[in-house]
Amino acid sequence: MQEQEIIRRYFNYPVGSGGSGVTLGVGDDAAVLTPPAGQLVVSTDTLNGGVHFFADADPYLLARKAAAVSVSDIAAMGGRALWLTAALTAPATTASDWFLQFSRGLASSSSDYVYTVVGGDLTCGEQLSITTTVIGVCTTPPLTRAAAQVGDDVWVSGTIGAAAHALAVRLGTLPAAAAADMQAAEACLHNPVPRQTLAAALATTAHAMMDISDGLLLTAEEIAKQSTVAICLDAEALALPASFVALNGEQQRQCQFVGGDDYELFFTAPAAAAEQIATLASAAKIAVPLSRIGKVSAGSGVTVQLKGQPLSFATSGYCHRFS
Amino acid sequence: MQEQEIIRRYFNYPVGSGGSGVTLGVGDDAAVLTPPAGQLVVSTDTLNGGVHFFADADPYLLARKAAAVSVSDIAAMGGRALWLTAALTAPATTASDWFLQFSRGLASSSSDYVYTVVGGDLTCGEQLSITTTVIGVCTTPPLTRAAAQVGDDVWVSGTIGAAAHALAVRLGTLPAAAAADMQAAEACLHNPVPRQTLAAALATTAHAMMDISDGLLLTAEEIAKQSTVAICLDAEALALPASFVALNGEQQRQCQFVGGDDYELFFTAPAAAAEQIATLASAAKIAVPLSRIGKVSAGSGVTVQLKGQPLSFATSGYCHRFS
Numbered sequence: 001m002q003e004q005e006i007i008r009r010y011f012n013y014p015v016g017s018g019g020s021g022v023t024l025g026v027g028d029d030a031a032v033l034t035p036p037a038g039q040l041v042v043s044t045d046t047l048n049g050g051v052h053f054f055a056d057a058d059p060y061l062l063a064r065k066a067a068a069v070s071v072s073d074i075a076a077m078g079g080r081a082l083w084l085t086a087a088l089t090a091p092a093t094t095a096s097d098w099f100l101q102f103s104r105g106l107a108s109s110s111s112d113y114v115y116t117v118v119g120g121d122l123t124c125g126e127q128l129s130i131t132t133t134v135i136g137v138c139t140t141p142p143l144t145r146a147a148a149q150v151g152d153d154v155w156v157s158g159t160i161g162a163a164a165h166a167l168a169v170r171l172g173t174l175p176a177a178a179a180a181d182m183q184a185a186e187a188c189l190h191n192p193v194p195r196q197t198l199a200a201a202l203a204t205t206a207h208a209m210m211d212i213s214d215g216l217l218l219t220a221e222e223i224a225k226q227s228t229v230a231i232c233l234d235a236e237a238l239a240l241p242a243s244f245v246a247l248n249g250e251q252q253r254q255c256q257f258v259g260g261d262d263y264e265l266f267f268t269a270p271a272a273a274a275e276q277i278a279t280l281a282s283a284a285k286i287a288v289p290l291s292r293i294g295k296v297s298a299g300s301g302v303t304v305q306l307k308g309q310p311l312s313f314a315t316s317g318y319c320h321r322f323s
Numbered sequence: 324m325q326e327q328e329i330i331r332r333y334f335n336y337p338v339g340s341g342g343s344g345v346t347l348g349v350g351d352d353a354a355v356l357t358p359p360a361g362q363l364v365v366s367t368d369t370l371n372g373g374v375h376f377f378a379d380a381d382p383y384l385l386a387r388k389a390a391a392v393s394v395s396d397i398a399a400m401g402g403r404a405l406w407l408t409a410a411l412t413a414p415a416t417t418a419s420d421w422f423l424q425f426s427r428g429l430a431s432s433s434s435d436y437v438y439t440v441v442g443g444d445l446t447c448g449e450q451l452s453i454t455t456t457v458i459g460v461c462t463t464p465p466l467t468r469a470a471a472q473v474g475d476d477v478w479v480s481g482t483i484g485a486a487a488h489a490l491a492v493r494l495g496t497l498p499a500a501a502a503a504d505m506q507a508a509e510a511c512l513h514n515p516v517p518r519q520t521l522a523a524a525l526a527t528t529a530h531a532m533m534d535i536s537d538g539l540l541l542t543a544e545e546i547a548k549q550s551t552v553a554i555c556l557d558a559e560a561l562a563l564p565a566s567f568v569a570l571n572g573e574q575q576r577q578c579q580f581v582g583g584d585d586y587e588l589f590f591t592a593p594a595a596a597a598e599q600i601a602t603l604a605s606a607a608k609i610a611v612p613l614s615r616i617g618k619v620s621a622g623s624g625v626t627v628q629l630k631g632q633p634l635s636f637a638t639s640g641y642c643h644r645f646s
Contacts, residue, residue, distance in 0.1 A: 030397055039356065043352060073353045095646060122643065320447040322325075323416050
């Protein structure tokens, strides 16, 4: 099938399918959009086959994850996704059912997080690759990485480390837990939930915010660097994923601090707001554990403690390296 | 070098480097932008190594071309580029000088066409691939593919077919012209000029508009289909690139009608505006040939005539095919 036919059949999303303000969606030289009041927030992410996902990844979940990665960046600014473009490179041998499932995954994400797919590109290439760009809106001042203040508490949403555990089991480098627990961990890896509703609820309370895509330690280091502060984290304060019963303490901490692909929120907030923040965990439409895991102080760098003793890690998290 | 270090060194474009309205550019979870009055136009394009360009392509020109492809889409709506994101996938063996040259190419494009690079992604992958997303603004009603009217003239900018000739010479399928003429053709292929200023000047005159990325015939067919009209093109009315002296008539027409990568504008406009449009060709800051190459009539489909005789082509233009 030709690219135009695949786009017409599978990717011709209706303009009113999710977000608002879409005059013209997929199919012309460019989409035509009317922005609402507020500042726009824009983020772009690429997932490559063989690097970010296995070449045999389920196309429905792959589309959802690619979209979630960018929606999560919008959430981490305290914003709300409006519009998404998806550029898909696929081998010429890709079957039409693969495109259908990918298209359905994207549609389900756009419905879940209330945005519209307004454009993209479909090209041939040896390697499967997806680049998503999400445009969102902030109606409150954006939550940057540079806004942590001395005295702030450090919080994370969800249970950090389950995605890294699921990946390590697939790679054969860590032991598996019982099937039901591994299923939950695999859902974290393959079908992450961008914390858009939580972030919006925190938008006028939190100071700095960032999503944990490349590992908790790397995220803390980035916030500390951009905010010119020191951050101390307490390893015992992190909620434990159920699958962690299969791991010893050192394996658990490796997944929690250095593993990536969590897409949970890392944020700092004034200590006085702690009680108010804790109640959000059980709020309607949020329902995610919130853990207060550390403190911001004057200085620089990140320290991690376990029962008062400092922990050290060989690397800070996931990053691409070039020659 | 790690991705963060490459981004910090080469891709940390200043927020005031091109377009306006940038509160926060490269370096946080998302860019923060303030849209001007008007409707936003958004387009995404991917160029893959081995498919859209040779793996040994000059990185400076490659960056300029990747950006031009998306800016050209914004121009084709009658819009003006404001902000660009670039997602770059590169093999782990890519040298730091390659990134430096790519970064300089992107900076030169952003300066030429007055937009700001506000974000992107840098990932490892086996194959070089670039996805650009440009957000622009239309202060006049966008020029769609569906707006051609019966009685309109059909126009194109520039000299169509030179990029296809340069590519065919590199592939060894067509003969080369003299060095200076081939240099001009190669510039069309490797360093296309998005016709943003011309399109803006036509924004209240033209009816339908589209850029000719995948071939003139395919572009005419798309406009005819979306506008529910017939289009008749006169092969003799097209301006000839200098390199065409090396080609016979059939080879010339193959490059002109079926070759791609031109990024010139195809547009329709009322016959009464012909004189006014013709004067734009020599206007300051535009300076590009404009050829009136056909007519829009009631009906459907595209016909191409040469001295009153119909021409036929085996294919309409470039498209990706999947199994």
